[in-house]
Amino acid sequence: MEKTLTFQHVSYLWDEAKALELAGDEVALFIYRSNLLGADLRLTNYAGGNTSCKITEIDPVTGQPVEVMWVKGSGGDIGTLTKAGCANLYVEKLHQLKHRYRGLEFEDEMVALFNHCLFDPKCAAPSIDTPLHGLLPFKHIDHLHPDALIAIAASKDGEQIMKEIWGDTMAWLPWQRPGFDLGLQLEKVVKENPGLRGVILGGHGLFTWGDTSYASYLNTLEVIEQAATYLEANYGQKRPVFGGAKSESLSPEERRAQAAKLMPTLRGLASQQRRMLGHFTDDARVLEFVNSHDLPRLARLGTSCPDHFLRTKIRPLVLDPEQLTQDDVRAYLxxxxxxYRQDYTAYYERSKHDNSPALRDPNPVVILLPGVGMFSFAKDKQTARVAAEFYTNAINVMKGAEAVSEYQGLPEQEAFDIEYWLLEEAKLQRMPKPKSLSGQVAYVTGGTGGIGKAICEVLLQNGACVVAVxxxxxxxxxxxxxxxYGKDNALTASIxxxxxxxxxxxxxxxxxxxxGVDTVVNCAGLSISKPLADTTQADWDILNDVLVKGQFLVSQAAVEILRQQKLGGSIVNIASKNGLVAGPNNVAYGTAKAAQQHMTRLLAAELGPDRIRVNTVNPDAVLRGSKIWEGDWAAGRAKAYGVSVEDLPAHYAKRTLLGEEVLAEDIAKAVLVFVDDQLAKSTGNILNVDGGVAMAFVR
Structure with missing residues (x-):
């Protein structure tokens, strides 16, 4: 066995030392192989494809050896697959289901029968692709959706091209929806063609196999490499890629500026049924496609592989950059x-069956803009990012298919039957209920300090994406x-x-x-505690600059985005009990905090018609982790109250009605109450989180 292999178009990641560590554990090696395949998006997309292995287990009932298949479970991702994400089934029982199969009209009833074939009843739920693996005789099987193979699978002359590349070592099955019957077709073609190394599923993907995990891995890489090499040799030979460029890309800075200008409006329009999160990419592959002569024709044909359009809808919305130079851009959008909504609704109406699920959100998921790039919108950031990755895969497929033949999308009815498949609907219905802030973006100033970071964490825990500045x-x-909280959900930025x-x-x-942005939390701050005689103009200026001017500037800039989205929103200003209660040695800080509080009321009065709520949270004496206590403030307050710095927490807690120390998490929970619609009809209000200071009672 060679220790290293070199490929141009795929990544050879097999580590023999790691494999030797796992030797003797076929399931562990199968998981290892799966993770390696899933790590290369050229081989398969996120949550796309599945892998399996068949091993001998001891039947817990009979005590006899039986053949058991381990296979990726429903909804999993091979790149992150673990044993817990696998289904394991008796192979013999899967074959016995042939006696129960009643034909294509009854495909869906087979999924429930898979559960009666489980070796471990507590394993992950089997996917619709289970029989595609179980009915084949091979020990190790990889079913992937590589761009290079789907390009051939989605070509008008795909079967002929397959024979040109691999001769009789590969077989072709025309497009058919995944299910038990497709498993039977795979079994049949393998029996009739001994010596195959793989099968191409028309419009869908690739099946390859081997006697060992390594053999299957290597076979899979070699087949994909050969397909990619063939495509590369043909790019630009018949005609320019995608018919050549029709538009020129803006500079990177101009693309970024244009995207930032448009995204809040696009997001608002895409969020008419539920609040969506966005993703933008100006990847070179995307720009080559959106700038091309063939863009209108190919975009209209729709995507091929079911994994693609389940994530992206069957086709994107294509914008005209010339129209975006006009005065009323919003009217055009x-x-x-x-x-687009009317077109999608018409597609639903002409394709639906008597038992089809109700029309889903008719807004576009993918939006293409020549010269700029691609936008995608979905219920959460990861789904929006993955949708963009899937459409990039679709672009790769169209590029390859057009280079060697003619690209063909799935027939519209077939696409609809996949998109509105009752089994797919059941999967959607099983999804966890969204958290209270799902689909929302929170922008938190002072977001890396004690209170600010605690706010970020509580908002993330409740489903928001957070920008900590x-x-x-x-x-x-x-x-x-x-x-x-997930790599897609948090961002920090300098401010x-x-x-x-x-x-x-x-x-x-x-x-x-x-x-865009939905919630703005003005938490940036500092504190200076001095008597009047010792307070300098510089002290006064920096406190009012950071606390008052900062709150004003951030709110002003954020409101422009909120208004562009037309989705409402929320601003929460973190002020202080000191804006309500007069105390010694506090003239500059207390005055600035009082200004913050009144600005809240003024903004609430102005922004109400935009459904933008503005409220104040007043902390007091948040000592642990708070940045403002890192400087001289603690010493200043201790001097003012005649106690030591060490005794300050107890002093503050003792003077409250509840006798409790106030923590950063307490402030964060107060922010949550204002922004997650528990107080959806509250604006212009002040919520004290101070343990109970009677002098600070607002009413």
Whole structure:
């Protein structure tokens, strides 16, 4: 066995030392192989395809050896697959289901019967592809959706091209929806063609296999490499790729600026049924496609592989860049969205069956803009990003198919029958209920400090995506939040709240990352505690600049985005009990906090017609982890109250009605109450989180 192999178009990742560690555990090797295949998006997309292995187990009932298949379970991803994500089934029982199969009209009833074939009843749910693996005789099987293979599978002359590349070592099955019958067809073609190394499923994907995990892995890579090499040799030979360029790309800076300008409006229009999150890419492959002469024709044909259009809808919305130079851009976009919705609804009406699920959200998922790139919108950031990846896969497929033949999308009825498949609907219905802030984007100033980070965490825990902006601790905060709440859900950006340009840039990052913003939390702050005689003009200026001017500038810039989205929104200003209660040695800080509180009321009065709610949370004495206690403030307050710094927490807790220390998490929970619609009809209000300070009672 060779220790290293070189491929141009796929990644050879097999580590012999790692494989030797797993030797003797066929399931562990199968998981290892699956993870390697899933790590290369050229081989299969996220959650696309499935892998399997067949091993001998001891039947817990009879005590006799039996053949058991381990296969990726429903809804999993081979790149992150673990044993817990696998189904395991008796192979003999899967074959016995042939006696129960009643034909294509009764495909869906077979899925429930898979559960009667389970070796371990507690394993993951089997997927619709289970019989495609179980009815084949091979020990190790890979079913993938590589762009290079689907390009051939989606070509008008695909079967002929297959024979040209692989001769009689590969077989072809015309398009058929996955299910038990397709498993029977695979079994039949393998029996009739001994010596095959794989099968291409028309319009769908690839099946390859081997006697060992390594043999299957190597066979899979070789077949895909050969397909990709064939395509590469043909690019530009018959005609320019995608018919050549019709449009030119804007510069990277101009693309970014145009995307940031459009995304809030696009997001608002895409969120008419539920709030969506966005993703933008100007990948070179995307630009080659959106700038091409063939864009209108190919985009209209729709995608081929079922995995593609289940994520992206059957076709994208294509925008005209010339129209975006006109005065009323929103009117143009509204018209295009309306036309897309009507077209999608018409597709549903002419394709539906008597028992089809109800019409789903008719808004586009993928939006293409020549010269700029691709936008995608979905219920969460990961789904929006993955939708863009899937459509990029579809672009690769169209490019390859057009280079060697003629691209063919799935027939419309077939596409509909997959998209509105009752089994797919059942899977959607089993999805967890969205969290209270799902689909929302929160922008938190001071987001890396004690209170700010606690706010970010509570909002993330409740389903929001978060942009934490601050001056320091950015990298470590982003790493920590992504590790705990998902790599797609958190972003940090540098900001100086007294500088309009850094505010604008951090909001542009929010828009480009997530599509817009829904909640703004003004938490950036500092504190200076001095008597009147010792308070300098510099003290006064920095407090009012950061607390008052900063809150004003951030709110002003964010409201422009909120208004563009037309989805409403929420602003929460973190002020202080000191804005309500007069105390010694506090003239500059207390005055600034009072200004923050009144600005809340003024903004609430102005922004109500836009359904933008503005409220204040007043903390007091949040000591643990708070940045404002890192400087001289603690010493200043201790001096004012005649206690030591060490005794401050107890002093503050003792003076409250509840006798409790206030924590950063308490402030975060108060913010949550204002932004997750528990108080959806509350604006212009103040919520004290101070343990109970009677002098701070507002009423």
């Amino acid at each position: 509204e018209k295009e969205f309306d036309a 601050d001056r320091d601790r950015l990298e470590e905060t982003q790493t920590d939040l992504r590790k705990r 100086n709240v007294t500088d309009a340009e850094t505010i604008a840039e951090s909001l542009r990052q929010s828009v480009l990352q997530f599509g």
